Amino acid sequence: GAVVSQHPSWVICKSGTSVKIECRSLDFQATTMFWYRQFPKQSLMLMATSNEGSKATYEQGVEKDKFLINHASLTLSTLTVTSAHPEDSSFYICSAPPARAGDTQYFGPGTRLTVL
């Protein structure tokens, strides 16, 4: 089946630095990818939709200048957390939509970000 990878799987950074998270579709092309955030013991919240060749669309309440999304190619989307702060510490998960409408999505394994 389709595989989505994320890199890194975990990252620890100092407050004020920027962190880039990669999401790759390994054996298929994805013109769209989704980015979710999950705080400890909470559910997944959709942050934004990454679109290849155009700007990302952000969900209400998500700061687009803080969470920069770039869909560089049909197999790669990146999320950059700029000027990270401890409250940005979270589990970030990407997904790609199914090839056929109504099927399940392909989720990446997630990236654990800890900001000190």
Next chain:
Amino acid sequence: SQQGEEDPQALSIQEGENATMNCSYKTSINNLQWYRQNSGRGLVHLILIRSNEREKHSGRLRVTLDTSKKSSSLLITASRAADTASYFCATDAGGYNKLIFGAGTRLAVHP
């Protein structure tokens, strides 16, 4: 709120017992999915049920869907300690393949 609701928030049972988790959502859907997440790990897809289906089985899992009540349930029969995880429902109510997740149920199965 973006999320649907799940209950219970937490469930603690003994091995061998059945576990039932419920999910409610707010808008019309094409399908509803259930996922499992072990602590600190990624999502594992369990079952997808379409809006024209009422019940679906997969091994020890049974999912029901009542679109008139906008609710679904996940039943795990003969639970095992390895079933300990968080369980989330997700609907395509977000449109354009976006998934809206429920708040989740944390299941603890004790040996």
